Amino acid sequence: MILVIDALNRHRFGSIIDDMYQLRARVFRDRLGWDVTVQNGRESDLFDDLDPAYLIALDDDYNVIGCNRMLQTTGPHMLADVFQDILCGEPPLRSATVWENTRFCVDTERLKRPEVSQTVSTATCELMVGILEYGRDSGISDVISVIDPLMNRVLKRSNNAPYDYIGKTVQMGKTRAMAALNDCTD
Amino acid sequence: MNKRMDLIDLAETPEGQRDYVAHLRQLCDGAGVEHATYAAANPVTGTLHAFTTYPDRWKNHYMERGLHNLDPTLNAAARSVAPVDWSRLERTESFQSVFSEAHDFGMPDTGLTVPVRGPLGETGLLCICTSISVPEWRKLKRHIMGDLLTNAVHLHDTVMNSEPLMKALRKPRLSLREIEILQWVAAGKSQQDVGDILSISSRTVEVHLRSVREKLCTISTPQAVGRAVSLGIVHPG
Numbered sequence: 001m002i003l004v005i006d007a008l009n010r011h012r013f014g015s016i017i018d019d020m021y022q023l024r025a026r027v028f029r030d031r032l033g034w035d036v037t038v039q040n041g042r043e044s045d046l047f048d049d050l051d052p053a054y055l056i057a058l059d060d061d062y063n064v065i066g067c068n069r070m071l072q073t074t075g076p077h078m079l080a081d082v083f084q085d086i087l088c089g090e091p092p093l094r095s096a097t098v099w100e101n102t103r104f105c106v107d108t109e110r111l112k113r114p115e116v117s118q119t120v121s122t123a124t125c126e127l128m129v130g131i132l133e134y135g136r137d138s139g140i141s142d143v144i145s146v147i148d149p150l151m152n153r154v155l156k157r158s159n160n161a162p163y164d165y166i167g168k169t170v171q172m173g174k175t176r177a178m179a180a181l182n183d184c185t186d
Numbered sequence: 187m188n189k190r191m192d193l194i195d196l197a198e199t200p201e202g203q204r205d206y207v208a209h210l211r212q213l214c215d216g217a218g219v220e221h222a223t224y225a226a227a228n229p230v231t232g233t234l235h236a237f238t239t240y241p242d243r244w245k246n247h248y249m250e251r252g253l254h255n256l257d258p259t260l261n262a263a264a265r266s267v268a269p270v271d272w273s274r275l276e277r278t279e280s281f282q283s284v285f286s287e288a289h290d291f292g293m294p295d296t297g298l299t300v301p302v303r304g305p306l307g308e309t310g311l312l313c314i315c316t317s318i319s320v321p322e323w324r325k326l327k328r329h330i331m332g333d334l335l336t337n338a339v340h341l342h343d344t345v346m347n348s349e350p351l352m353k354a355l356r357k358p359r360l361s362l363r364e365i366e367i368l369q370w371v372a373a374g375k376s377q378q379d380v381g382d383i384l385s386i387s388s389r390t391v392e393v394h395l396r397s398v399r400e401k402l403c404t405i406s407t408p409q410a411v412g413r414a415v416s417l418g419i420v421h422p423g
Contacts, residue, residue: 007265008274050307053267070267074339074400075303090361093397096302096339097332099267138268139331142393164390166363183389 001058002130007051018042019064020056027105032148033173047102050076055134057106057127059116066106066127070134073098073144079179083146086179087167093144099135101145104128124151125158132160132184143182148175155180206237206345213337214239217330219316220294224341225260226302226310230352235345244291253287256280263299264309269331271298272315296323300338305356310342336400343403358401358417365419367394372411372423 005013021042028034028043036043050071057066071077077100079092106123110116118126135143144166147155155161162180169178210222223238238245247253254260258280263270272295275281285295297315304310314334316323347353360368370380377395381388395407402417404410414420 006267008262008270051265051267072267072303075305075309076307080305087361090363091359092361093364093393094305095393095397095400096335097396098393134268137328137331139333139335141332142389163387181390181393 002126003056003058004053004130004134005056006053016056016058016062016064017054020054020067023064023067023107024103024105026107026109028103028173031108032175035173047071047076047078053134055127055130057123057130059110059118063110064107065110065116065118066123068104068127068131068145069102070131070143071100071102072096073100078102078146079144083177083179085170085172086146086177090167093166095142097139097141099138099140099143101131101143104131104145104147104151121154121158124154125160128155128158128160128182132182135184136186141183141185143184145180145182146177147180148172148177150175152178152180204344204348206341207239209341210237210239213341214314217314217334218326219297219314221297221315223313224310224338224345225254225313226308226342226345228346228349228352229304229306229308230355231349233349240293241291244288244293247287247291251287253284257284259284259297259299259313260311263313264301264311266299266301267303269298269300269335271327272296273320296320298327300334302338302342304342304346306352308346310338310345312338312341339400340403340405343400347403358403360398360401360414360419364394364398364401365414367391368398368411368414369420371395371407372415372420374423 005017010017021044025038025041025043028036029038037045053070055068056064059065073092073094074096079087079100106120106127108120111118111120111123131143162182164181166179166181169176210224214220214222221239223240225236227234258275258278259272262275288295294315294317296317297313300312302310347356367380370383375383377391378388381391399405399407399410402410402413404413415422
C-alpha cells in the first residue's frame with residue numbers, strides 16, 4: 001500500500017513519518033554512507049521543513065518498507081541547493097510540470113525476511129509507479145530522481161527505466177548518485 | 187472531451203498596463219471554469235498581490251469579514267506540493283464557514299488551488315472554481331491540470347518580476363545544456379534534430395526547452411529564443 005502524506009494530513013500519520021525518518025537513517029547513513037544528519041536514529045534535513053509530499057510504501061502489517069520525498073522544481077529543492085556535484089555546478093531544470101524525487105529508498109533488510117511477501121524489486125517498482133501516478137494526477141509530466149546505481153538497475157529491470165540522466169554520476173559516500181528523468185504522462 | 191487550455195502570454199502587455207483580472211478571465215474561458223483568483227505575498231517587500239474575477243459584492247464581503255485569514259483554499263493549500271482539490275478540505279470547519287457564506291452569494295464550492303513555490307521560498311496561489319457537476323469536474327480537471335500548472339507559474343513569475351528588486355533577485359540561470367539546446371533551436375533545428383545532434387532523446391530536449399521557456403518567463407520556444415538573444419545568452423541563428 002502506498003500512502004501520500006503532505007502538510008495537509010501529516011498530523012494524522014506521526015508514527016509513520018517517524019518510521020520513515022528511521023528507515024532513512026538506516027539507508028542513507030548506514031548503508032549508503034551519505035553525509036546526512038541523524039539524530040536519535042532519525043534522518044531529516046531542512047527540506048523536510050519545507051512541507052514536502054512523501055510517498056510511503058507499507059507492508060501488510062503497516063510497516064514502512066519504502067519512501068520518497070517530492071518537491072516542486074520551481075522553488076527550493078535539493079538539486080538546486082545540495083546536489084550541485086551531480087549537476088557539475090550547473091543550475092537545475094526549473095519547470096511547473098517537473099517534480100524532484102529524493103530520499104527514494106526501500107527497506108532492503110526487512111524485504112529480505114522470509115515472512116515479507118514483497119521483494120526489493122516489487123517494493124521499488126510499486127513506489128516508483130506510485131510516484132509517477134501521483135505526479136501524473138497532479139498535472140506533472142516528468143520526475144527527476146536522485147538515485148544510486150542499484151536503484152537504477154532495479155528500475156531498468158522493472159520497466160521503469162529512466163529515459164535520460166542529467167549531469168553526471170558522482171561518488172557519494174559508499175556509493176554513487178545520479179539524477180534520472182522519468183516520464184509520468186500516460 | 188479533449189480540451190486543452192492555452193497558455194496566456196503576459197509579456198505581450200507592457201508592465202504597468204497589465205490587467206491581471208482580464209488575464210484571469212481569459213484563463214477561466216480557456217479552462218472552462220467560472221472564477222479564478224491569484225494571491226501571493228512578495229517575500230522581500232511583503233506586498234500582497236491578489237486579483238480575482240469574483241463579483242465585487244462577494245469580494246467586498248470576503249474582505250470585510252476577513253475570510254482570507256480563515257479560508258483553507260488559501261492557507262492549507264499553500265502548504266501542499268500538489269494542486270489541492272477543494273473536496274480535500276470540505277470537512278474542515280473553516281471550509282464550512284467560508285463556503286456557507288460563499289453559497290449565500292451564489293459562489294461555487296467546487297474547485298482547486300494550485301500552489302506555486304518560488305525560488306525565494308515564497309508561495310503563489312492560483313484558485314479556480316466552477317459549478318459543474320462532480321463527475322464533469324473530475325473529467326475537466328484531468329484535461330486542464332498540466333496547463334493550469336504552467337499558467338500558474340507563468341502568472342506568478344510575471345507578478346513577482348514586476349518589482350525591480352525581485353526581478354534582479356530572480357535573474358534566470360540557464361544551464362550549459364539548456365543554452366546548447368536553445369542555440370541549436372535558434373539555428374533552425376527541430377527538436378528531433380537537436381536530439382540527434384546531441385545524442386540525447388527528443389524528450390530530454392523537450393524537458394530542457396520547457397525549463398528554458400519557464401526560466402525566461404516566455405510561453406513559446408521562438409519567444410524564448412528571442413529573449414535569450416536579447417539577453418546575450420545565445421547568438422542569433
